[in-house]
Amino acid sequence: MEFLARIEATAFATWVREAPTLWAYPTILFLHTVGLGFLVGANVAIDLRLLGVARQLPLAPMEKLFPVMWAGFWINAASGTVLLMADATTKLTNPVFTIKMVFVALGVVNMAWLKRRLFREPASLDDWPTPPRARFVAVTSLLLWVLATTAGRLMGYLGPVSGLD
Amino acid sequence: MGTGMIPLGGEVQAIAAWLSGTWLHRFAAESQWVWAAMETLHFLGLGLLVGTIGVLDLRLLGLARGLPLAPLEKLVPWGVAGFVLNVVTGIVFFAGAPYQYIYNLAFQWKVLFMLAAGLNILVFYTSVARRTWAVPAGEHAPLAARIIGGVSLFCWVAVMYWGRMLTFFRPPFVVPPT
Numbered sequence: 561m562e563f564l565a566r567i568e569a570t571a572f573a574t575w576v577r578e579a580p581t582l583w584a585y586p587t588i589l590f591l592h593t594v595g596l597g598f599l600v601g602a603n604v605a606i607d608l609r610l611l612g613v614a615r616q617l618p619l620a621p622m623e624k625l626f627p628v629m630w631a632g633f634w635i636n637a638a639s640g641t642v643l644l645m646a647d648a649t650t651k652l653t654n655p656v657f658t659i660k661m662v663f664v665a666l667g668v669v670n671m672a673w674l675k676r677r678l679f680r681e682p683a684s685l686d687d688w689p690t691p692p693r694a695r696f697v698a699v700t701s702l703l704l705w706v707l708a709t710t711a712g713r714l715m716g717y718l719g720p721v722s723g724l725d
Numbered sequence: 726m727g728t729g730m731i732p733l734g735g736e737v738q739a740i741a742a743w744l745s746g747t748w749l750h751r752f753a754a755e756s757q758w759v760w761a762a763m764e765t766l767h768f769l770g771l772g773l774l775v776g777t778i779g780v781l782d783l784r785l786l787g788l789a790r791g792l793p794l795a796p797l798e799k800l801v802p803w804g805v806a807g808f809v810l811n812v813v814t815g816i817v818f819f820a821g822a823p824y825q826y827i828y829n830l831a832f833q834w835k836v837l838f839m840l841a842a843g844l845n846i847l848v849f850y851t852s853v854a855r856r857t858w859a860v861p862a863g864e865h866a867p868l869a870a871r872i873i874g875g876v877s878l879f880c881w882v883a884v885m886y887w888g889r890m891l892t893f894f895r896p897p898f899v900v901p902p903t
Contacts, residue, residue, distance in 0.1 A: 586889065590889040593771070596768065596772065597774075597779065601772050601774075601780065604772055604776030605800065608776075608777075608800070613799055614796040614799035621789045621791025622789060622792070624788055628788070705772065706769060709768050709769055710765045713764050714765070716761070716764075725892060
């Protein structure tokens with residue numbers, strides 16, 4: 561706890577939290593939202609395709625969406641770390657945060673598996689119906705990102721709440 | 726007053742006053758869990774919108790050129806679904822605290838960028854839409870469509886930006902002093 565208080569009291573964390581400029585906390589919060597949009601969004605596009613939406617789309621070129629997802633992921637890892645530092649004693653002691661991290665970790669593992677296994681032979685997925693395992697991965701992906709997003713939102717309502725969004 | 730960019734006339738205030746007396750206002754303001762649930766749905770709608778319209782915009786800009794455009798059109802209804810979800814949840818927020826929005830500069834910018842995105846879609850469907858949907862795998866979209874895709878992406882990111890800025894532009898009252 562003392563360690564968390566020290567993080568929160570660093571000059572950087574204090575600046576992020578208290579600087580009266582939109583470039584501090586508000587912009588980092590915005591980046592976290594954009595990262596969510598691209599990480600979850602690009603995942604959703606592939607998931608929908610695997611579940612039968614826009615069936616005529618060849619799967620192989622969708623591999624180009626993975627860099628978009630990873631960009632979203634790293635934007636959020638970085639912006640999330642800064643948001644945590646600014647509010648460490650509250651957010652890092654919130655069990656909802658731990659739950660969110662579990663869902664994010666599972667989501668990323670699922671995403672890596674999708675890339676390594678299903679995109680090894682993407683042409684085998686082009687015909688409808690896609691194999692059950694592909695549909696299973698798509699459903700888990702959707703579920704995990706919905707749960708991660710929900711947990712993130714609920715951090716502002718459940719457990720210790722500081723009022724910093 | 727004047728925290729907002731557009732000088733607000735009596736009509737806007739009248740709408741806000743009327744909303745404050747509706748069941749929707751009571752529903753939204755009654756419990757923080759209603760608000761939390763609406764926020765969660767609002768973020769999920771955001772993900773759906775970016776995942777469909779955002780991906781289409783990226784393809785128009787030249788990413789994943791191996792994707793033919795015709796089947797990508799099938800993603801549009803899902804984007805519309807995400808947008809409708811966010812309009813509905815947005816109306817609940819608005820009804821719950823109307824004065825927090827009408828006097829909010831960030832809200833006014835957000836609405837303007839939504840209108841710009843809508844106008845951009847209108848331009849698309851009245852100009853290059855048919856030629857664009859016919860673009861096969863491996864080929865660039867027409868220049869006009871690429872510009873429209875870029876404008877769309879910019880507008881939606883701006884909508885997210887001003888949406889996130891809302892809480893930092895809150896007027897210092899729940900009901901404006903008369």
